[in-house]
Amino acid sequence: MDWQFVFSQALTQAIGPTMLVYALGAIGLNLQFGYTGLLNFGQAAFAAMGAYGLALSVVAMGLPFWWGIVIGLLAACVMALLLGIPTLRLRADYLAIVTIAAAEIVRRIARATVWSDTTGGSDGMRGFSEPFFEMIPWDRDTTWSFLFVSMDNGRLAVDFGIFELQYSYRDTWVMIVGWTLVAVILVVMAFLIHSPWGRVLKGIREDEEAVRSLGKNVFAYKMQALVLGGIIGAIAGFVFALSRANVQPDAFTTDFTFYFYVVLILGGAARIFGPVLGAALFWFLYNILAQGLIQAISADVIPPSVIDSTQVGPLVFFLLGLGMVLLLIFRPQGLIGNRKELMFDVR
Amino acid sequence: MSDDVKAGVAAAKAALAGVPAEPGAPKQDAILTATGVRRAFGGLVAVDVAHIEVQRGAITALIGPNGAGKTTFFNLLTGFDRPSRGSWEFDGRRADRMRSYQVARSGMVRTFQLTKALSRMTVLENMLIGADRQRGERLWAAPFRWLWLKEEAQNAARALDLLERFKLADKRDHYAGELSGGQRKLLEMARALMLKPKMIMLDEPMAGVNPALKQSLLEHIKDLREEGMTVLFVEHDMDMVHEIADWVAVMAAGQLITEGTPDQISADQRVIDAYLGAHHDAAQH
Ligand SMILES: Nc1ncnc2c1ncn2[C@@H]1O[C@H](COP(=O)(O)OP(=O)(O)O)[C@@H](O)[C@H]1O
Ligand SMILES: [Mg+2]
Numbered sequence: 001m002d003w004q005f006v007f008s009q010a011l012t013q014a015i016g017p018t019m020l021v022y023a024l025g026a027i028g029l030n031l032q033f034g035y036t037g038l039l040n041f042g043q044a045a046f047a048a049m050g051a052y053g054l055a056l057s058v059v060a061m062g063l064p065f066w067w068g069i070v071i072g073l074l075a076a077c078v079m080a081l082l083l084g085i086p087t088l089r090l091r092a093d094y095l096a097i098v099t100i101a102a103a104e105i106v107r108r109i110a111r112a113t114v115w116s117d118t119t120g121g122s123d124g125m126r127g128f129s130e131p132f133f134e135m136i137p138w139d140r141d142t143t144w145s146f147l148f149v150s151m152d153n154g155r156l157a158v159d160f161g162i163f164e165l166q167y168s169y170r171d172t173w174v175m176i177v178g179w180t181l182v183a184v185i186l187v188v189m190a191f192l193i194h195s196p197w198g199r200v201l202k203g204i205r206e207d208e209e210a211v212r213s214l215g216k217n218v219f220a221y222k223m224q225a226l227v228l229g230g231i232i233g234a235i236a237g238f239v240f241a242l243s244r245a246n247v248q249p250d251a252f253t254t255d256f257t258f259y260f261y262v263v264l265i266l267g268g269a270a271r272i273f274g275p276v277l278g279a280a281l282f283w284f285l286y287n288i289l290a291q292g293l294i295q296a297i298s299a300d301v302i303p304p305s306v307i308d309s310t311q312v313g314p315l316v317f318f319l320l321g322l323g324m325v326l327l328l329i330f331r332p333q334g335l336i337g338n339r340k341e342l343m344f345d346v347r
Numbered sequence: 348m349s350d351d352v353k354a355g356v357a358a359a360k361a362a363l364a365g366v367p368a369e370p371g372a373p374k375q376d377a378i379l380t381a382t383g384v385r386r387a388f389g390g391l392v393a394v395d396v397a398h399i400e401v402q403r404g405a406i407t408a409l410i411g412p413n414g415a416g417k418t419t420f421f422n423l424l425t426g427f428d429r430p431s432r433g434s435w436e437f438d439g440r441r442a443d444r445m446r447s448y449q450v451a452r453s454g455m456v457r458t459f460q461l462t463k464a465l466s467r468m469t470v471l472e473n474m475l476i477g478a479d480r481q482r483g484e485r486l487w488a489a490p491f492r493w494l495w496l497k498e499e500a501q502n503a504a505r506a507l508d509l510l511e512r513f514k515l516a517d518k519r520d521h522y523a524g525e526l527s528g529g530q531r532k533l534l535e536m537a538r539a540l541m542l543k544p545k546m547i548m549l550d551e552p553m554a555g556v557n558p559a560l561k562q563s564l565l566e567h568i569k570d571l572r573e574e575g576m577t578v579l580f581v582e583h584d585m586d587m588v589h590e591i592a593d594w595v596a597v598m599a600a601g602q603l604i605t606e607g608t609p610d611q612i613s614a615d616q617r618v619i620d621a622y623l624g625a626h627h628d629a630a631q632h
Contacts (some may be wrong), residue, residue, distance in 0.1 A: 016581065103514050191492070195490065196481045196483035196484040196495060197484050197488075197489035199468070199475065202465070203468065205467075206466055206468060207464075209427065209459070210463035210464075212427075213447065213463070214427070214479075214541075215448050215451035215456075215460075216484070217477075225485050262491060293595075
C-alpha cells in the first residue's frame, strides 16, 4: 500500500478548503465560548445563515454575488440578536438550549417540502458559486513552476519530495480566499482580545456578576460576542458552500457544531491560534485514518473479514471520539492551551 | 496624615451627633435613602425595611444574625435583585429602577460575601477591569490601540498604587485564582475602588481573613472615610464594629430593628435579644 499517497492526501486536506471551514467556525466559537463563556450550540445554524443567505440571494432572488454575501452576514446578525435578546440576561444554559433548538429549526425549514421550489428542500441548491470562481485571476491553462511550487494547467502542486500537496483549480482559489479571511480575522481578533474590550469578555467568562458589579453592561458585551462570532460562523458557511458549489440542509446538523467544538478544544480554547491548529490536526487525523484504513483494506493489509470499507467512516469517528476523550483526560488544555488556567475552580 | 484621619472621623461623628437612636432616623446629609423596601421569596419575607438613611462620609455597619436579610438588602440596593416593592435614592437620584451596572456607575459599588475574583485573569487585569468608562472597552475603539493606550497606562498606574496600598503589588502578575481567601477579599475591595465610588458596600469583608490582614483591612476602611467615601459594611464581630463604625444599623428577620452609635447598640436590649434569639433558634436545630 502507498503510505506516501495517504500521507500526501491527509496533508493536502489538513490545510485545504474543508479545514478552513472548521477553522473559521471554531474561530467564531472561540470568541463566544473560549473568551466569553457563551454556550453557542448552534454554530451550524450561523454557518447555514451564511450559506443559505448567499445561495437564496443569488439563485432565488437573482441578486449579485456581493449582495448575497451582505445578506448572509446580515442574516447571521439577525439570528444572533433573535437568540441573544431573550437569553443573554438569563443563566448560561438558556442560550445553549435555544441555540441547539434554533439550529434544528433552521435545518428543518431549509429542507421543508413546502418551500422546496425556492430552497430545493433536502436536495439543497447550486448555481450560486460561478461569480466567485469567475474571479479567479489566473486562467485554467496557467502553467509555471517556482522552486517546489508549481502550477499545471491551473492546478496547484507543492512538492516536498517525499510527499506532495495538490489542489484543483477551484480549491486553490477557495484556499487563497479562505486563508486570507482566516489571517485577517485572526489579526482583528488578536487586537480585540488584547484590548480592554477583550478583558471585559474574559471577565464575563470568569464571573459575570463581578463584572456587572464593576459597572459593565454585561448583556451588551455578550451580545457583541454572539453577533461577531455568528458573523464568523456565516463566513465559514460561505467558504463551505462555495468550496462545494452547493448547499444542503443536512450538512448543517448538530454534528457540524460538535466538530467546531472538537476543533476548538483540540487546538486550545481562548488561544488565538487554537482553532486553526485544532482544525488542521483534526482534519489531518480524520483523513489519515480514513484514507489509511481504506488503503489498508484495498491492499489486503487488513482482511475484509475484520472490517470492510463501508465501516471505515463510523470507525474513524469512533477513533476520533476516543481520541477526544483521551485528550480531555491527559491534555485538557488542548494543543496550545494554558494548563495553569485550568487548575482553578472557576465556578 | 493623622490630622486628616481625625478630620474624617470628626466630621462623621459631628454629623451623627444629634441623630436619635431609632430605626429610620433622619440624617443630616443622607447619601442613600430607602423607603418601604420589601423582598419576599415565596412565603418568606427576607427584607422588609420601612425606612433607612445612610449618612454621607461616615462608616455605617449593618449587623444582624445570619439570615436577617443583610445580603438580600445589599442585592436589592445594588440592582442584583428586584424588590417586591420599595424605592430608594442614591446621591439625589432614583436608583430603584437602575440595572446593577448602572448602580455601580452612579457611584454605589458593592463587594460580595462570597468573593468574586476573576480567577483566570491576573491580579492586575482584575484591577484594570474595574476602571470605569474606558474608551478601549468599546468595540469600535478596541482594535485601535492608540485610542486607549494612554488611558490604559493611567489606569495601570492607579491600579498599581492601590495594589501597593493593599500589599498585593508583588502579586500583580499572578492569577487571581492563586491568591489566598484573604488576599482575594483585599483584591475585590481594591478592584471596587478602581471605580472611584462615592459609596462602597462591603458584604462581610473580614470573613475568612486572617487576623493580621484584618487589622490592615480595618485601616484601609478608615482611610476610605478620610477620602470622603461613604462605607456601608456587614460585619458580625462587635469588636470590629466598635473599632471603625460611626453608626450601626441592626437588622433582624428582614426588618431594621434599631440604629445608633456602637455604644448605644451594644447596650440595646433588642439587639441582644435578636442575637440571643437567633442563637436560641440555632440551638434548637
Ligand atoms: N434566592 C433566595 N431564594 C430563597 N430564599 C432566599 C434567597 N436568598 C436569601 N434567601 C433567604 O432570605 C433570608 C435572608 O438571607 P440573607 O439576605 O442572605 O441574610 P444575611 O445576609 O443577613 O445572613 C434567609 O432566610 C435566606 O434563606
Ligand atoms: Mg449575608
